[in-house]
Amino acid sequence: MEKTPNSNRVTISIFGNRNAGKSSLLNAIANQEVSIVSDVKGTTTDPVKKAMELIPAGPVLFIDTAGIDDEGNLGNLRIKKSFQILRRTDIALYIIDGLDEDDKNLENIETESKYYDIPLLKVVNKTDLLDEESIVKLKDKYPDAIFISTKNENDIELLKAKLIALIQSIDEDKPIVGDMLKPDSNVILVIPIDKLAPKGRIILPQVQTLRDLLDHGIKSFVVRNTELENALKDIKKVDLVITDSQVFKEVDEIVPKNIPLTSFSILFARQKGELNEFVKGVRAIEKLNQNSRVLIAENCTHNTNHEDIGRKKIPDLIRQKTFSDIQFDFKSGYDFEENLSDYDLIIHCGGCMVNRREILSRIRLAKQANVPITNYGITMAYLTGILDRSIELFKERV
Incomplete structure (x- = not known):
């Protein structure tokens, strides 16, 4: 379990305003000081990750995010980063400060969660500082929320139980290939x-x-x-x-x-994305010309050389096929969603370093920008004239 790649873990991200208790909650769940806790607002500036096992659900990845009520230029960048985290989240926790509610930011998270079809669990924190009357009012206002104090071990165990139930209700990823062959x-x-x-x-x-x-x-x-x-x-x-x-x-x-x-x-196009969408997207190569722009998107960052498939081989093959000096741009990591409408085609890596949720969200963003999207393997099969053969195996299973 400890060596399970993060891309194969259920990602549970923690959102909320500054000082709502996000970091305290992560520390309580992990039973160790993973995130710095302070009375000073904005202590968490970058996402903090903690991989662990949530028995009996299995390996999970918790991500503590910066407060989405942050301020200033840097604060806006931190908020943007938090919403990028939401995009690749399997389960979102929104921490409501029982002493200082802010429904505007909650509504923003709810809207984004619905858009990406992400389960959202509301957690009202700091019940140890609230009187009975305040708790009753909050329960009327947030009837579907869990009420906790991060200082109460029983509360944390109840929250874990709720998370385990949610994890078990989520569809597991498809097998990579094992479901298509007999033992x-x-x-x-x-x-x-x-x-x-x-x-x-x-x-x-x-x-x-x-x-x-x-x-x-x-x-x-x-x-x-x-x-x-x-x-x-x-x-x-x-x-x-x-x-x-x-x-x-x-x-x-x-x-x-x-x-x-x-x-x-x-x-991996089938397991983590939408194979039909990628196959449809690769046909856009036929329409490329010297005025076209293509985005090569990778999730991981690595050194490149003259044999690199994304930065060298694919661009060279496309230029040879189209007889055009097409412009290629390259983005690595989670820098993806900006200016997608400027492109005529997006060619994505296999996505082995991220979860299915992230790939599906990128497909959704591409559709929203009305830009076709495909991946490396589909592209190489198309450019070498063997696409039909390479997807024959999947025709009744995609």
């Missing part, structure tokens, strides 16, 4: 070892796919692209080949047409 099937994973492969490791999407296959009782054979041809001769029955997108074309030429073929990135 005891044979799958070959093609993993090229190049300059971008971390020394001594394979990258997260490959690790997660391998684990998913193991969980579903599917036999896995891991090879480099240079050993693929021999592997196909050695293994009598191959039910699926999954390849890294960078060697898509090479692998397509090696794998017989009667064997299904797809990529890690396309698997």
Whole structure:
């Protein structure tokens, strides 16, 4: 549980005004001092994360955010960051200061939560400082809220129980590939070892796919692209080949047409996003010209070189296909939502470092800006002329 990637944890974010008790609540839930607590307003300036296990729900990620009533230029930036956190949240907690209510900010969070279809749990804090009459009035005003004092252990346990029930009511992520094959099937994973492969490791999407296959009782054979041809001769029955997108074309030429073929990135497009939307979005490449702008969006940040798929290979292939010197812009991390309407196409990474909620919110933002969106794997399959083959496996399951 401790080593579960944050992208695979249920994200529970804590919102509210300054000094409502957000940091105190996180500390009480974690039973340790995760966030700094102070009487001074605005102590929490950047999101504070705490990964933990919430038994029996499993691994979760709590995020303590800056107060959404912050002030000034810096305060506005902190508020913006808090709303960015909301976008990738599975469950939102809104902490209401029982001594100082502010329904305006609560309404803003409620509106955004409904837009992104995020469960919102209201928590009225500081009951230890309220008299009975005040508590009765607040319960009439917030009938669906939980009333707590962060100093009361029983209150914290009741809140945890409510969170566990909410987590268990949320649909689990789809399997990556295990639901599409019978147990005891044979799958070959093609993993090229190049300059971008971390020394001594394979990258997260490959690790997660391998684990998913193991969980579903599917036999896995891991090879480099240079050993693929021999592997196909050695293994009598191959039910699926999954390849890294960078060697898509090479692998397509090696794998017989009667064997299904797809990529890690396309698997994640289905698991974390909307595969149909990405497939529809990639067709926008046909309309690109020298006046077009394309956004390449990545969730993680890393060093790049001449083999980088997002910053080098995809732009080069698109320019070759369209015979146009198209402008490409690049954004990493959570810097995404601004000026989307300026683009003719968004090409997103596989999203292995973030949860499904974040990818779905980005798709929603792209739709709102009326900009087509796709991802790396779909794009590489399209540009190499093997899109139809690479999504054949999913036609009845997307």
